[in-house]
Amino acid sequence: MTAALGVARVTVTPIAFPDPPLLNSAGIHQPWALRAVVQVHAADGSVGLGETYGDAPHLELLGRAAAALRGLDVFDLNGLRERVAAAVGVVDAPDRHGLTGPSSAAKTLARVVSPFEVALLDLQGHATGRPVVDLLGGRVRDRVPFSGYLFYKWAAHPGAEPDAYGEALDPAGIVDQARRMVQRYGFRSLKLKGGVFAPDEEIAAVRALRAAFPEHPLRLDPNCAWTVETSIRVAAETDGLLEYLEDPTPGLAGMAEVAAKAPMPLATNMCVVEFGDLPEAVARDSVQVVLSDHHYWGGLTESARLATICRTWGLGLSMHSNSHLGISLAAMVHLGAATPNLTYDVDTHTPWQLGADVLADPLAFDGGAVAVPDAPGLGVTLDPDALARMHADYLACGIRERDDTGYLRRFQPGYEKKRPRW
Ligand SMILES: O=C([O-])C(=O)C[C@H](O)[C@@H](O)C(=O)[O-]
Numbered sequence: 001m002t003a004a005l006g007v008a009r010v011t012v013t014p015i016a017f018p019d020p021p022l023l024n025s026a027g028i029h030q031p032w033a034l035r036a037v038v039q040v041h042a043a044d045g046s047v048g049l050g051e052t053y054g055d056a057p058h059l060e061l062l063g064r065a066a067a068a069l070r071g072l073d074v075f076d077l078n079g080l081r082e083r084v085a086a087a088v089g090v091v092d093a094p095d096r097h098g099l100t101g102p103s104s105a106a107k108t109l110a111r112v113v114s115p116f117e118v119a120l121l122d123l124q125g126h127a128t129g130r131p132v133v134d135l136l137g138g139r140v141r142d143r144v145p146f147s148g149y150l151f152y153k154w155a156a157h158p159g160a161e162p163d164a165y166g167e168a169l170d171p172a173g174i175v176d177q178a179r180r181m182v183q184r185y186g187f188r189s190l191k192l193k194g195g196v197f198a199p200d201e202e203i204a205a206v207r208a209l210r211a212a213f214p215e216h217p218l219r220l221d222p223n224c225a226w227t228v229e230t231s232i233r234v235a236a237e238t239d240g241l242l243e244y245l246e247d248p249t250p251g252l253a254g255m256a257e258v259a260a261k262a263p264m265p266l267a268t269n270m271c272v273v274e275f276g277d278l279p280e281a282v283a284r285d286s287v288q289v290v291l292s293d294h295h296y297w298g299g300l301t302e303s304a305r306l307a308t309i310c311r312t313w314g315l316g317l318s319m320h321s322n323s324h325l326g327i328s329l330a331a332m333v334h335l336g337a338a339t340p341n342l343t344y345d346v347d348t349h350t351p352w353q354l355g356a357d358v359l360a361d362p363l364a365f366d367g368g369a370v371a372v373p374d375a376p377g378l379g380v381t382l383d384p385d386a387l388a389r390m391h392a393d394y395l396a397c398g399i400r401e402r403d404d405t406g407y408l409r410r411f412q413p414g415y416e417k418k419r420p421r422w
């Protein structure tokens with residue numbers, strides 16, 4: 001038997017990168033998105049990478065976990081979970097925007113474990129000479145398909161220069177954005193982030209997308225901005241237009257009421273957000289598609305277990321995404337490639353990072369898909385200069401917690417986050 005490979009030390013580096021003014025049901029993205037890069041250094045000098053949220057309360061918990069990992073065998077993922085659970089304790093650290101649904105101690109713990117688990121898998125890959133996809137069960141596809149993620153947005157943050165995508169505040173703006181995104185990345189399905197304008201305006205945008213892209217499967221996600229009644233009405237009016245309707249209304253009970261009448265499947269990354277949510281969701285038939293997200297489901301191996309549960313209960317499966325960089329994209333690609341029942345194209349914010357990355361060799365999109373790397377581990381390499389620059393941006397930007405609502409309130413003082421709003 002080969003000797004265990006122990007963790008020598010762990011670093012967690014908070015970083016920031018420019019984020020366009022994207023609107024959602026919580027408000028608007030701030031000028032900087034926060035992330036944290038985890039580097040797990042093994043005793044043989046190899047380094048595993050992970051990426052996660054960079055909000056201050058989360059960073060504090062990451063620090064506690066990082067301090068507890070010395071000597072852990074990089075193959076001992078159960079040991080990782082035990083150590084992190086002991087270091088973190090029972091803590092519930094919700095995010096302010098609420099775009100990933102309710103928080104709990106179990107979900108908080110899963111969020112803290114995740115980047116370390118990805119980094120250990122990266123290390124396992126380096127130790128064995130195998131890509132992470134092989135450690136997750138082997139590849140069932142060579143390319144992972146993504147959907148183009150469309151947002152209502154301002155042309156620029158107030159006082160700043162417009163970004164490359166410009167303004168999108170009506171159906172024509174959304175169609176124009178979709179054209180640019182499809183042209184540049186080749187996406188073959190499209191998701192509109194809704195919950196920003198009154199439902200009829202968003203239905204009009206979906207109709208305009210259908211007219212401009214007759215072959216692209218479409219999705220609409222208002223992040224729980226609608227009542228049950230509004231959701232049922234919108235579902236009826238978008239019959240035949242959407243491959244799924246994502247999180248129209250809050251909660252498993254409300255979603256079940258909508259699902260009973262909606263002509264299309266309902267998807268969620270807001271009401272099934274941890275394993276404990278699944279029994280009720282299945283019993284009520286609240287959702288037909290689960291959007292996993294390794295950042296809050298506890299990492300890649302736990303997300304693969306979620307996929308098995310979805311298959312058992314006949315649930316569709318895809319992946320949720322919020323602002324992320326290339327380490328997370330690589331992790332999503334390996335997971336997507338190892339998941340037989342990935343039934344829909346995966347979400348990604350990659351176009352919205354406008355080229356920023358911490359990697360020397362970010363994975364590229366071709367025909368809307370990303371080829372699964374063959375190199376050992378995640379198959380990506382950190383760019384230490386980029387990391388240092390983005391850490392300096394973190395120190396200088398002054399943002400310590402994502403707050404879409406507070407930022408919008410600066411420009412629209414009466415703005416309130418309401419779920420449901422309509
Ligand atoms: O429900 C979703 O798809 C998201 O929450 C995705 C992103 O978080 C997005 O809404 C955002 O960041 O504004």
Ligand SMILES: [Mg+2]
Nearest residue numbers: 221246247269
């Ligand atoms: Mg969603």
